[in-house]
Amino acid sequence: MRVPLSKPEINERDISMVADVLRSGLLSLGPRVAEFEQSFAAYVGTRQAVAVSSGTAALHLCIRAQGIGANDEVITSSFSFVASANCALYEGALPVFVDIDPVSLNISPDCVRTFIEQFCEWDSAGTFLIDRRNGRRVKALLPVHVFGLPCDMTPLQNLAEEYRLHLIEDACEALGAQYRGRGVGTYGSMGTFAFYPNKQMTTGEGGMVVTDSDELAALCRSLRNQGRNEESCWLTHDRLGFNYRLSDLHCALGISQLQRIDDMLSARARVADAYKRRLATESRIVLPHSPIGCRRSWFVYVIQIKPVDSCSPQPLRDAVVMELRKRGIGSQVYFPAIHRQAYMKQFEFVVPQPLPVTEAASDACLAIPMYAEASEEEVEFVCHSISQALDSASATLSSLTNSAAVA
Numbered sequence: 568m569r570v571p572l573s574k575p576e577i578n579e580r581d582i583s584m585v586a587d588v589l590r591s592g593l594l595s596l597g598p599r600v601a602e603f604e605q606s607f608a609a610y611v612g613t614r615q616a617v618a619v620s621s622g623t624a625a626l627h628l629c630i631r632a633q634g635i636g637a638n639d640e641v642i643t644s645s646f647s648f649v650a651s652a653n654c655a656l657y658e659g660a661l662p663v664f665v666d667i668d669p670v671s672l673n674i675s676p677d678c679v680r681t682f683i684e685q686f687c688e689w690d691s692a693g694t695f696l697i698d699r700r701n702g703r704r705v706k707a708l709l710p711v712h713v714f715g716l717p718c719d720m721t722p723l724q725n726l727a728e729e730y731r732l733h734l735i736e737d738a739c740e741a742l743g744a745q746y747r748g749r750g751v752g753t754y755g756s757m758g759t760f761a762f763y764p765n766k767q768m769t770t771g772e773g774g775m776v777v778t779d780s781d782e783l784a785a786l787c788r789s790l791r792n793q794g795r796n797e798e799s800c801w802l803t804h805d806r807l808g809f810n811y812r813l814s815d816l817h818c819a820l821g822i823s824q825l826q827r828i829d830d831m832l833s834a835r836a837r838v839a840d841a842y843k844r845r846l847a848t849e850s851r852i853v854l855p856h857s858p859i860g861c862r863r864s865w866f867v868y869v870i871q872i873k874p875v876d877s878c879s880p881q882p883l884r885d886a887v888v889m890e891l892r893k894r895g896i897g898s899q900v901y902f903p904a905i906h907r908q909a910y911m912k913q914f915e916f917v918v919p920q921p922l923p924v925t926e927a928a929s930d931a932c933l934a935i936p937m938y939a940e941a942s943e944e945e946v947e948f949v950c951h952s953i954s955q956a957l958d959s960a961s962a963t964l965s966s967l968t969n970s971a972a973v974a
């Protein structure tokens with residue numbers, strides 16, 4: 568049996584909706600774009616949605632639209648996909664990584680506050696928070712709803728208000744998740760979603776900016792379309808823009824997928840429940856947190872390998888990945904911490920304080936197969952294999968340590 572890490576759910580309706588666009592001849596800047604945007608905004612609960620070519624493009628446009636650039640900083644977490652930090656770097660701004668909460672694995676509001684209190688002060692006019700280490704303006708707070716679990720938005724909103732920070736939500740992994748009864752993406756001034764094939768819904772490639780601000784939405788529509796103004800003619804460019812458009816082919820697939828998003832999310836939740844039941848007795852791992860009071864949207868199912876004798880679980884985790892691969896089961900380290908990526912070494916000031924929780928999580932975490940159509944048999948096979956992989960991986964590792972001790 569081969570079990571992939573993820574698999575898009577594509578049905579005949581999706582295919583015929585895309586085929587209809589092909590037959591229409593209107594492949595880009597056609598009617599499907601606004602239709603997708605309107606149904607998406609209605610689903611998430613914002614006034615506006617702007618379709619773009621990827622989740623990364625959506626994040627980049629948020630940074631640009633909020634006027635964040637050189638000499639600015641954005642507070643975020645390192646336990647994330649690189650795009651949530653890169654979007655600041657694209658504009659010459661610096662991501663500043665603060666630690667995460669050990670239970671939710673999301674940015675810790677307490678760590679945000681500690682960073683601000685230890686390293687920041689108001690400028691003389693009292694308008695901007697300044698990072699004392701380098702004189703940069705701290706302009707935004709960018710929480711990531713990691714693996715579809717909502718961040719603790721109330722304290723984050725309070726911090727954003729108190730310190731006049733733009734609040735930009737990276738909800739790329741969290742479509743359909745709710746915090747205190749309201750959808751994620753509606754808490755910040757702007758939010759982003761993504762539609763790569765491993766996400767809860769897909770357009771092949773694609774992303775969305777959501778906001779309640781008509782002005783920010785209009786600016787993003789111009790920026791994604793080479794800085795054109797919606798009313799002006801084709802070769803008039805009001806500002807420096809990008810080609811971040813999403814084609815009507817992609818949007819048609821998005822419309823069709825969004826129509827059954829709740830079914831797809833429930834199917835993923837059933838897979839998560841099946842994992843929870845079967846893995847409950849496996850004492851060597853920690854299961855994903857299921858908090859009360861918010862609705863999680865399952866992006867990936869991430870377990871953590873417990874440390875043995877207070878040693879880092881990383882060698883064991885990596886050996887489990889190899890064992891699972893031998894059995895045809897896809898798994899992935901989600902996430903290697905961003906600040907440990909080779910290319911991040913060139914940026915100074917990004918890690919103001921040690922990040923012990925982030926580093927421990929990135930040494931322990933392992934994403935196992937998660938997709939709407941995963942069967943009971945597949946889940947059973949994966950869970951059984953995890954226990955066997957842990958057995959044989961710990962046996963191999965302990966024989967290695969023993970022979971090292973003898974030598």
Ligand SMILES: *Cc1c(COP(=O)(O)O)cnc(C)c1O
Pocket residue numbers: 621622623624647648650651711737739740761762763773774
């Ligand atoms: C998927 C994802 C994105 C966007 O990725 P794209 O591949 O550019 O669509 C951004 N942030 C996070 C946390 C993600 O998981």
